[in-house]
Structure formats: C-alpha cells, structure tokens
Amino acid sequence: MTTAGSSPAILTDATHISQGAEAASLKVYKALLHQSSNSESTPVFLKYRFNKQYRHPTLDTSLTRSRIAGEARTVLKCLRSGVHVPGLRLVDASEGILGFEWIEGKSVRMLLGGGAEGEEEIEYSENLPEDEISDETPESELESAYRITPDALMSMIGSEIGKMHLADVIHGDLTTSNMMLHWTSSANSSPSVELVLVDFGLAYTSSLVEDKAVDLYVLERAFNSTHPDSEPLFAIVLEVYGKRVGKEWTSIKRRLDDVRLRGRKRSMVG
Amino acid sequence: MEVISYPYFPAHLSRAYIALYTSVTDAGSLRSRIINAATLASPEGDQERELLNFAFVDPRLITSALHVETAVYQAILAAAQGSLRTKTVHSEVLWALNPGNNISEAIRRYGVSDGCTSLLVIRIDSSELQDVEAKMGSVVSGQLVPLTQLGTLTDWAAVKKYHKLNQEAAIKAASGDIQKEHDVVDNIVVSSVAIKSVMG
Numbered sequence: 001m002t003t004a005g006s007s008p009a010i011l012t013d014a015t016h017i018s019q020g021a022e023a024a025s026l027k028v029y030k031a032l033l034h035q036s037s038n039s040e041s042t043p044v045f046l047k048y049r050f051n052k053q054y055r056h057p058t059l060d061t062s063l064t065r066s067r068i069a070g071e072a073r074t075v076l077k078c079l080r081s082g083v084h085v086p087g088l089r090l091v092d093a094s095e096g097i098l099g100f101e102w103i104e105g106k107s108v109r110m111l112l113g114g115g116a117e118g119e120e121e122i123e124y125s126e127n128l129p130e131d132e133i134s135d136e137t138p139e140s141e142l143e144s145a146y147r148i149t150p151d152a153l154m155s156m157i158g159s160e161i162g163k164m165h166l167a168d169v170i171h172g173d174l175t176t177s178n179m180m181l182h183w184t185s186s187a188n189s190s191p192s193v194e195l196v197l198v199d200f201g202l203a204y205t206s207s208l209v210e211d212k213a214v215d216l217y218v219l220e221r222a223f224n225s226t227h228p229d230s231e232p233l234f235a236i237v238l239e240v241y242g243k244r245v246g247k248e249w250t251s252i253k254r255r256l257d258d259v260r261l262r263g264r265k266r267s268m269v270g
Numbered sequence: 271m272e273v274i275s276y277p278y279f280p281a282h283l284s285r286a287y288i289a290l291y292t293s294v295t296d297a298g299s300l301r302s303r304i305i306n307a308a309t310l311a312s313p314e315g316d317q318e319r320e321l322l323n324f325a326f327v328d329p330r331l332i333t334s335a336l337h338v339e340t341a342v343y344q345a346i347l348a349a350a351q352g353s354l355r356t357k358t359v360h361s362e363v364l365w366a367l368n369p370g371n372n373i374s375e376a377i378r379r380y381g382v383s384d385g386c387t388s389l390l391v392i393r394i395d396s397s398e399l400q401d402v403e404a405k406m407g408s409v410v411s412g413q414l415v416p417l418t419q420l421g422t423l424t425d426w427a428a429v430k431k432y433h434k435l436n437q438e439a440a441i442k443a444a445s446g447d448i449q450k451e452h453d454v455v456d457n458i459v460v461s462s463v464a465i466k467s468v469m470g
Contacts, residue, residue, distance in 0.1 A: 009278035033343055034286075037273040038416070039335070069468035076465055079458050082440035088461035090343060093468050094351055101457075163439070 008095045044089045049096035064096040074169055074203045081167035083160055084196045103196055105182025111142045112227050146181050146193045154236035156195040162244025170211045172202030174219035213255035214264055271403045272417050279350050286342045287393040287402045291412030297386035325360035326382040327390040330425040333456040335417045340463045341366040359394045366466050369433050388423050433459055
C-alpha cells in the first residue's frame with residue numbers, strides 16, 4: 001500500500017498522457033509493465049484512480065475497488081460479446097490501477113475535425129508526431145490514413161454500439177472522443193481498420209429500453225455539439241444500429257423520440 | 271529461456287525466468303516427484319523443494335506469451351501486496367490462469383500432468399539467482415525452445431471449453447477465420463487472467 005500522497009511505483013517512469021473530463025478522479029499513463037530479455041516490450045495504457053484525501057480512507061479504498069472491478073467486468077463482458085474494446089492487461093484494485101492494451105490510433109472526434117477536448121490539446125501534440133493535421137480537411141485524414149469514408153465510419157459506430165447494447169452493456173458516456181480508429185495487426189491476415197470503444201468508467205449493465213435510448217441520445221448530442229451538420233451522418237449510425245439490435249429497435253427508436261423531447265433526465269415531477 | 275524484469279517490485283519478486291520445453295519425456299515422474307516433495311521431512315525435503323521451486327505449466331492451455339506473462343504479473347502483484355490466495359507465488363500463477371476459484375482444479379488443469387509432452391517452467395525470484403536454466407534443465411528432460419512457439423502448442427478446443435467461450439457472440443462472429451478466432455480467444459483469455467483478482 002502506498003501512503004497518502006505518494007504514487008504507486010509503476011507510475012514512476014510512466015508517461016502522463018492526459019486528464020480529461022474526469023481529471024478530478026483519475027489520471028492516465030503510458031507505461032511498460034516489465035522489460036523482457038528476448039522480445040520488444042509493448043506499452044500498456046494505465047488508468048489510475050488516485051487516493052482522494054477528502055474521503056475517509058476505508059470508504060475510499062472500497063469505492064475505488066468496486067469501480068475498478070465494475071469497469072474491468074464490463075470490459076470483459078464486451079470482449080466476450082465481440083464488441084471491439086481494448087483488452088485488459090493488469091488489474092490492481094488495492095492501488096486503483098487498471099491496465100489496458102495500448103491502442104495506437106486516433107479518436108473519432110479528431111478524425112471528424114472536432115479538435116481535441118480541452119486540455120488534452122497540449123498533451124496530444126506532445127505524443128503524436130502528426131500534429132499538423134489541423135491544416136488538412138478532416139475527411140482527407142480519415143480517408144488517407146484509414147482509407148474509409150465518413151459514411152463507413154458511421155456504420156462502424158452503429159455496429160459497435162449495437163453489439164454492446166445486445167450484450168446489455170450501457171456505456172454511459174458515448175462521445176466521439178471515446179471511440180478510436182486503429183489498424184489491426186494480425187499475424188497472418190491483412191491489416192484492417194477497426195473501431196474501438198474506450199473508457200467504460202461510467203458503464204453499467206441494463207436491459208432497459210430507456211437506458212439504451214438515453215445512451216444513444218447522449219451520443220447524438222455529442223455529435224451535434226462537436227460536429228456541425230452531422231445529422232445525416234448520425235442517421236447512418238442509427239440505421240446500422242437498428243439492423244444490429246433487431247426486433248428491439250422499434251421500441252428503442254420510439255423511446256429515443258421521447259428522450260429527445262424531454263432530455264436525458266426523466267422528469268421527477270408526478 | 272526468457273528473463274523478464276519487474277523494476278517496480280521488491281527484489282525477491284523482481285525477475286521471472288520463463289522457459290518452454292518440448293519433447294518432454296519425464297512428465298509423469300516429475301509430477302510424482304513434486305507430490306512427494308511436499309510431504310518429505312526437512313532437511314531433505316527443503317532441499318528437494320528448492321530443486322523443484324518452479325511453476326510447471328501445461329502449454330496446451332496457454333494461448334500466447336502474453337497470456338503467461340499476465341498471469342505472472344498478477345501473481346507477483348498478489349505476492350507483493352500480501353494477498354496470495356495460494357501458498358506460493360508459483361502456485362498463484364496456476365491459480366491466476368484457471369477461470370474458476372478452485373485451487374486443486376487449477377493445479378490439475380494447468381499444472382504438469384502425466385501426458386504432458388511439453389512444459390512451461392517459470393521461476394519468480396531475485397536477479398541474483400544463478401544458473402536458472404541449468405536448474406530447470408536438471409528437473410525437466412526436454413528440448414528448450416523459444417516462447418514464440420507457445421501458440422503452436424495450444425489446444426484451442428480445451429481453452430474454449432474451460433473459459434466457456436463456445437456460446438459467446440465474439441467467437442461465433444469470428445468462426446470460419448481460424449487466425450481471427452485465435453486472436454479473439456487470446457484477447458479474452460488474457461483479459462480474464464488480468465481481471466481474476468476482482469472476479470466473483
């Protein structure tokens with residue numbers, strides 16, 4: 001156990017990547033778990049929920065532990081259901097560390113020209129050599145580096161979310177920042193582009209139509225606010241999503257219309 | 271033999287020595303030797319236990335080097351934090367590999383069995399340990415091969431059965447493409463090992 005204020009040893013040589021919207025509760029790092037004599041060490045993505053000084057230590061430990069466990073279980077459930085998510089590499093519930101497979105790719109938000117999110121901007125440009133992308137039009141980056149059209153990207157998004165909801169996993173924070181494109185590198189087959197869903201920190205399990213509709217609504221709002229004129233694009237997401245989830249789509253669609261009228265929160269009156 | 275260093279752990283847990291042997295001929299006698307060593311009285315017992323102080327893993331249930339490295343990491347982590355669920359860091363490796371919580375089942379499935387013709391030998395210790403490869407060679411008679419051979423020894427049907435993967439959507443989606451299916455299984459299995467400490 002580390003004493004209050006000091007970080008676990010594994011983070012000493014790790015590269016701090018960014019602090020997103022959840023900066024108050026966690027930090028993310030790129031790190032190496034070990035050094036091997038024969039093979040090249042591959043990096044991992046570390047998510048560290050640090051000690052909260054304002055909480056009672058016992059409560060802090062049990063909250064961190066249950067959040068780590070919850071996120072890890074949800075990711076495993078997604079993996080087993082064929083949703084593309086980063087694989088788990090390390091779970092240290094007592095220190096509050098989750099280690100994921102390193103995904104070398106770009107967020108859909110960047111590729112659609114939404115820019116970086118807040119303070120991530122500075123951090124990203126340090127880590128990625130291709131930080132001159134802002135000069136190009138976003139479509140050309142998507143098409144030159146990943147060789148897919150925006151329409152194809154939208155159908156990949158719809159398909160992944162459909163698979164996830166079929167497994168009754170609700171992401172809870174669907175935005176284009178939490179989706180990444182990367183090239184798969186399989187031993188024998190030719191490389192292909194894959195859409196990966198990341199950050200299951202707010203995810204939970206539910207089979208309710210309401211929760212799935214709200215999940216979609218959150219994404220729709222994210223699309224509209226960060227990518228202007230994205231309505232025809234989002235229509236493709238929904239179309240492919242509908243085909244994926246099958247017969248449940250009719251009721252989710254109807255509920256999504258309701259949610260659009262009232263917003264994410266259900267009315268607490270009456 | 272591959273040596274992996276863990277600079278962030280205490281000295282006595284800072285190295286993992288991993289070697290893969292094929293054409294193993296003495297798996298049966300090795301197994302009875304291990305069982306015997308557990309009941310031998312000191313000092314002969316201590317000496318014999320030190321000679322056999324390794325984790326012996328059946329590579330047929332291992333999908334990749336990453337799979338075994340992840341189990342080793344979680345075992346070292348548990349040892350460093352004093353939260354071992356089994357008696358030694360080496361048996362903890364076997365426990366981490368098995369999807370269930372039953373220790374004897376883990377050892378029966380993932381440990382050395384009479385029919386093993388290949389063996390993965392693991393030692394977790396300090397960097398000062400000398401002649402590890404020779405020590406391994408003195409208890410296992412077989413041919414030392416690189417860890418990259420691991421994928422070729424895998425019994426995929428058994429892995430899928432033990433991890434209850436046959437009905438999973440991910441496996442069904444990848445059916446028909448053997449390489450892809452193996453990649454998917456490997457990813458799930460590695461993640462299951464990593465998550466072991468918080469499952470259940």
